[in-house]
Amino acid sequence: MSGTSMTTRAWLLMLPLLAVMIAVIGWPLADTVGLSFTDAKLVGTAGNFVGIDNYVKTLTSSNFQRTLTTTTIFAVISVFAEMVLGVLAALLLNQQFYGRTVLRALMILPWALPTVVNATLWRLIYNPEYGALNAALTQIGMLDAYRSWLGEPGTALASLIIADCWKNFPLVALIALAALQAVPRDITAASLVDGAGPFARFRFVILPYLAGPLIVALVLRTIEAFKVFDIIWVMTRGGPANSTRTLSILVYQEAFSFQRAGSGASLALIVTLLVAVLAAVYAMLVRRTAGSTA
Amino acid sequence: MERKSFLFSFFIHACALLLAVIILAPVLWLFVMSISPAADLTAKPLVWWPQSVDFSRYATLLSSVENSAGAAFVASLTNSILVAGMATIAALALAIPAAWAVSRTPSVGWSLYMVIATYMLPPVALAVPLYFGLAHLGLLNSVFGLALVYLTILAPFTTWLMKSGFDAIPREIEAAAMMDGAGLFATLRIITLPLAAPVMATSALFAFLLAWDEFFYALLFTSDLRAKTLTVAIADLAGGRVSDYGLIATAGVLAALPPVVIGLVMQRALISGLTSGGVKG
Numbered sequence: 001m002s003g004t005s006m007t008t009r010a011w012l013l014m015l016p017l018l019a020v021m022i023a024v025i026g027w028p029l030a031d032t033v034g035l036s037f038t039d040a041k042l043v044g045t046a047g048n049f050v051g052i053d054n055y056v057k058t059l060t061s062s063n064f065q066r067t068l069t070t071t072t073i074f075a076v077i078s079v080f081a082e083m084v085l086g087v088l089a090a091l092l093l094n095q096q097f098y099g100r101t102v103l104r105a106l107m108i109l110p111w112a113l114p115t116v117v118n119a120t121l122w123r124l125i126y127n128p129e130y131g132a133l134n135a136a137l138t139q140i141g142m143l144d145a146y147r148s149w150l151g152e153p154g155t156a157l158a159s160l161i162i163a164d165c166w167k168n169f170p171l172v173a174l175i176a177l178a179a180l181q182a183v184p185r186d187i188t189a190a191s192l193v194d195g196a197g198p199f200a201r202f203r204f205v206i207l208p209y210l211a212g213p214l215i216v217a218l219v220l221r222t223i224e225a226f227k228v229f230d231i232i233w234v235m236t237r238g239g240p241a242n243s244t245r246t247l248s249i250l251v252y253q254e255a256f257s258f259q260r261a262g263s264g265a266s267l268a269l270i271v272t273l274l275v276a277v278l279a280a281v282y283a284m285l286v287r288r289t290a291g292s293t294a
Numbered sequence: 295m296e297r298k299s300f301l302f303s304f305f306i307h308a309c310a311l312l313l314a315v316i317i318l319a320p321v322l323w324l325f326v327m328s329i330s331p332a333a334d335l336t337a338k339p340l341v342w343w344p345q346s347v348d349f350s351r352y353a354t355l356l357s358s359v360e361n362s363a364g365a366a367f368v369a370s371l372t373n374s375i376l377v378a379g380m381a382t383i384a385a386l387a388l389a390i391p392a393a394w395a396v397s398r399t400p401s402v403g404w405s406l407y408m409v410i411a412t413y414m415l416p417p418v419a420l421a422v423p424l425y426f427g428l429a430h431l432g433l434l435n436s437v438f439g440l441a442l443v444y445l446t447i448l449a450p451f452t453t454w455l456m457k458s459g460f461d462a463i464p465r466e467i468e469a470a471a472m473m474d475g476a477g478l479f480a481t482l483r484i485i486t487l488p489l490a491a492p493v494m495a496t497s498a499l500f501a502f503l504l505a506w507d508e509f510f511y512a513l514l515f516t517s518d519l520r521a522k523t524l525t526v527a528i529a530d531l532a533g534g535r536v537s538d539y540g541l542i543a544t545a546g547v548l549a550a551l552p553p554v555v556i557g558l559v560m561q562r563a564l565i566s567g568l569t570s571g572g573v574k575g
Contacts, residue, residue, distance in 0.1 A: 003401075009478075010399035017392035017449060018405065024424070024446045025412050031423035042422070089313055097303070097310045105558060106317050112557030113321070114507045116525040117546040120532040121324050124539055132323055135340035166320065174565050227416040230509040234529045248510075251418040256514065261422045268418040279414045 036266035042259035054266035063242075063250065064267070070157065071246040075225035078161045078168070083218055085165065086172025087210065091202075093173065094180045104177070107170040115167070119234035122163035126150050126235075150236050153243035160244055164231055172217050179213045180206065212289050219282035223275055247271045324550075327543035328352070335539050351544040367545060369519040370527035373437055374549075377512075377523055378505035380441040385448035385501050386456075386494065393456035394486065398465060406457065413450045417510050420446060428515055435521045443511050448501045455500065459493025460486070496563045503553050524549045 036054055040047025058064050093104055110118070125132045128148035137143035149159045183206055191205045229248035232238060238245035238253070245253075251271060255264025327335060331348050334341035357364035396406040424443055425434070433439030463486060471481045487494075509525040516522045522530075528549055531542045557564065 006399055007401060010395035010402045013391040013395035014402065014405060017388040017409065017453065020388055020445055021409055021412065021449065024442065025415070025420065028420040028423035028427065029415070031426075032419055035422060042425070092306065092309050092313060095306045097306050099310065099314075103310060103314055103317075105561060106314065108557040108561050108564070109317060109321050109554060112503075112553040113550050114525060114553060116507075116509050116528050117324075117550045120528055120542060120546050121320055123532055124327065124543065125320065125323065127539070130336045130338075130340070130539065132340065135338075139339055166316070170317065178565055223414060227418075229417075230525075233509070233513070234532055237533075248416060248418050251421075255418075255422050264418075265422055268416065268421070271416050272419040275414055275416055279411070 032265045032268060035262050036269050038262045039260075040262040040265075042255065042261045047262050050262070054263045055270070058263065058267050058270060064270075066242070067245050067247055067250045070244065071226060071228070074157065074161060074164075074228060074244075074246060075222055078164045079218065079221045079225050081161070081165045082169040082172050082221060083214065085169040086217075087176050087214070089169065089173035090176035090180055093177050104174075107174055109170070110167045111171045111174075113167065115230045116234055118163065118167045119231040122159075122166075123150065123235050126159055151240055153241050156236055156240060156244050160232060160235055163235065164225070164228070167231075168221065172214075172221070175213050175217050176210055179210050183209045212286075215285050215289055216282075219278065219285065223278050223282070226275055226278060227271070247274075324543050324546055327540050328547050330540055332538045332540055348540075351538075351541050352548070354541070355544055355548060363541065366519060367527060367548075370522050370524045371548070373516075373519075373521055374506060374524040376437045377441045377444065377521075378502050380437070381444035381448050381505045382498055382501040384441065385445055385452045386498055388445070388449050389452040389456050389497070390487075390490075390494070393453050394460050394482070396453075397457050397460035398468075406453065409450050410454050412446070413454070415446075417446075421511070421514055424511075425514060434515055435517045437521050440512060440515055440521060440523070441505075443515060444505050444508060447504055447508065451504065452497045452501050455497040456490070456493060459490050459497070462493075463489050492563070496560070499556055499560060500564070503556065506553060 035047075037049055037051060038047035039050050039054075089107070093100065093107070113121070126149040128134070128146060128151055131146075131149070133149065134143065134146040138146065147155070149155050187205055188201065191201050196205065227248055228246050229252070232244055232246055232249055233252075236244045238249040247267075248271065251264055251268045254260050254267055258264075326343065328351060329347050329349055330341065330344040331346065334344050354362070355364050355367040358368055359365060392406070392409075396403050424446075428434045428436075428439045428443070431439070433442065467485055467489070468481050471485050472478070476484065507525070508523075509529065512523045512526045513529070516526060524545075528542070528545050531545055536542055
């Protein structure tokens with residue numbers, strides 16, 4: 001078959017997918033761009049063209065700046081903790097101990113739990129009157145009186161981060177474990193003969209094998225954490241006093257609770273742009289590690 | 295590795311025990327809440343293990359008595375299965391031909407990377423126009439409308455997985471069949487698709503789990519039992535004034551059961567799918 005007819009055939013086979021993607025992603029995204037320059041409401045009038053007013057108002061509002069900070073704190077701390085805990089758990093699961101196979105299988109549990117179920121579970125655990133955390137901490141004497149973990153601005157974000165970490169670090173562990181199992185035995189044996197201590201062995205022998213998969217996990221998790229909505233909506237709805245409000249929650253409130261479709265759209269595009277920057281960094285990092293290991 | 299001391303082995307076992315407790319305690323507690331009498335769950339000090347095990351909430355939620363908590367739960371369970379099932383089938387139907395075409399004709403690959411890049415888009419960037427669009431088509435609060443919206447997530451993801459699956463099948467096998475006189479579609483049906491069956495199964499499971507887990511679009515685009523999915527029903531329970539925490543826990547256990555079973559049974563395939571997709575992407 002000739003090159004051109006093969007290309008034509010390929011386009012024909014891709015046509016249904018591309019048509020649907022244009023309908024459900026391309027067109028809505030273009031429409032969001034259009035909306036972001038208007039003062040359209042969710043119901044009623046189509047809105048008037050207002051230029052870049054929405055962007056100026058959003059970028060200079062203290063609400064946006066505070067929400068951006070909250071989102072960054074949530075993303076950086078939870079992803080960092082997930083990476084560290086994940087690698088530690090993977091190093092452990094790569095050792096020999098009784099019940100290793102069972103424990104490896106159990107690691108899939110938090111990942112498999114639907115996000116909303118995980119959020120609901122932790123909401124019950126943190127319950128200010130009857131929650132298991134309050135009960136456990138009081139019974140072992142670490143806490144004098146029950147606390148409202150999700151109800152106080154000082155502890156709400158930290159409590160959310162713990163719930164998010166619990167769900168996501170096991171997946172990092174399983175990805176890191178798969179990479180660890182690819183480290184050839186004779187290399188670790190040779191490093192032992194050469195007298196490398198455990199830290200030198202981790203840094204120079206094991207880490208190069210982990211780097212590629214971990215960077216992929218790192219950036220995919222960062223992008224997801226930056227877009228976070230579900231766990232926060234179910235556990236705190238962004239409260240108390242907006243202390244756990246992330247960017248996606250802010251867009252939801254602006255566009256759907258306050259029904260300001262136009263300014264909601266501009267906010268959504270700013271979030272998209274921030275995620276795109278993260279994605280570009282991702283592509284760069286992956287290319288660099290691929291180049292250094294090849 | 296051979297020089298393991300007793301102390302080191304003790305340390306490893308202690309750490310393993312700690313990890314097991316961290317992983318299991320919250321999941322077990324969800325289950326214990328679901329079988330504890332309501333009074334135990336609000337007792338002070340808290341009762342950690344029920345005196346009498348109570349499975350009645352499972353019967354309550356799975357009953358179909360009209361206007362009961364059960365009817366609402368069963369309706370949302372049905373909606374979740376319908377939406378996730380329809381979206382998965384549609385996503386695979388779109389993804390398979392496209393992924394095969396890109397795998398065999400690299401010159402059109404750039405269009406696939408554009409499709410995959412959309413996976414990074416935050417759903418909030420599409421939500422308002424999708425809301426207007428569904429309203430215009432009369433598809434708000436409909437399982438069909440929600441399944442259509444889920445293609446925004448499922449189609450790029452399955453195309454990505456299917457493409458790396460087709461890449462692993464040597465094109466020489468297809469060429470040999472065509473040389474023997476088989477047409478394109480016969481070759482795909484007899485040779486390629488059977489070889490790609492494991493990847494198709496993994497992609498379908500991933501897609502189903504993604505749709506089962508989805509909350510944001512379901513929250514926006516459904517409003518009552520005609521289309522509300524399980525995730526929205528559970529969030530309603532958790533945020534509402536339900537006095538029996540055990541009932542919320544039971545709904546959670548039931549919603550978690552399908553993905554947990556799939557996860558435990560398919561662990562190896564899921565992890566290899568995730569890592570290969572992640573590294574090659």
